[in-house]
Amino acid sequence: MTAPFGDLVFPPLAQSLLLLVGAGVLVALLYVIRPPVNQRTVLAFIPWMVAGSVLHVFYQIGEIFQVEIYPPGIAPLFAAPSVYISTFVAMGIVWVISAMVVPGKRLRQKVPQYLAATGIGIATPLVALVFWQGLDPEVAPMEPIWPVFGLLISLVLTAIVYFGIGAWRTYIIARAKYVGALVIFAHMFDGVTTAIGVDVLEAGERSQLPRIIMDFAADLPTADLLGQGWLFVVFKVVLASAIVAYFSADLTEHESQTNLLFAFVIALGFGPAIHNFFLFVLAP
Numbered sequence: 001m002t003a004p005f006g007d008l009v010f011p012p013l014a015q016s017l018l019l020l021v022g023a024g025v026l027v028a029l030l031y032v033i034r035p036p037v038n039q040r041t042v043l044a045f046i047p048w049m050v051a052g053s054v055l056h057v058f059y060q061i062g063e064i065f066q067v068e069i070y071p072p073g074i075a076p077l078f079a080a081p082s083v084y085i086s087t088f089v090a091m092g093i094v095w096v097i098s099a100m101v102v103p104g105k106r107l108r109q110k111v112p113q114y115l116a117a118t119g120i121g122i123a124t125p126l127v128a129l130v131f132w133q134g135l136d137p138e139v140a141p142m143e144p145i146w147p148v149f150g151l152l153i154s155l156v157l158t159a160i161v162y163f164g165i166g167a168w169r170t171y172i173i174a175r176a177k178y179v180g181a182l183v184i185f186a187h188m189f190d191g192v193t194t195a196i197g198v199d200v201l202e203a204g205e206r207s208q209l210p211r212i213i214m215d216f217a218a219d220l221p222t223a224d225l226l227g228q229g230w231l232f233v234v235f236k237v238v239l240a241s242a243i244v245a246y247f248s249a250d251l252t253e254h255e256s257q258t259n260l261l262f263a264f265v266i267a268l269g270f271g272p273a274i275h276n277f278f279l280f281v282l283a284p
Contacts, residue, residue, distance in 0.1 A: 047119030052087030195229025
């Protein structure tokens, strides 16, 4: 198959500057407004991550099959890494407006609800379009077996790791709760789908660090038996677990900052994982 991890593409200078300025303005507004960021807020970010990943999948499907999915003038906005900034801008607008119109006493409850509802409203038709696109004769047949297997094994391994952390230090999962589990799942899912892509589907890898790790694993005696992706999975899970274990203590005194950190770490794993999942469904 065509390697799904293509080269990074940046929009023209004017679009890049506009995107960065827009993101900067939203960050500044959020800093001034300072809406509370609780675990519900982090969960509300998830459908936005899905939406951004699916938008990038459509861009790559267009590149792989040489079809025009986005108008050429705006297509680079949906390439990596600009698609993630574009998605943040869209989400940030909803976040800022919600934080400004919701009464202060209801911010912790209502803002996550508005963010989640809007994100789900955007992500749901995009995911439906992925499967509709899979029915196109130029794309079909869809091959969901390996991506679904990766999802299921990621869920199982995440449960094992997270409950293992809880057995070691119960207070960690008592503080981190489901956001801690999401951090580990996001990177487990990314690692597993990347390993499946490299070892099973013969995809390439564009990021330097994963490529170094997997090249190292390829030279180990275990390569013939385990492939080269397993070490990347271990690296991701150990790093994610360490972040959860270390920063969970800050959730009590610095709730918003720590949840934002966790949300950022989740996005670094979950976005690429969802991208891999849907791309492998459509372009096995």
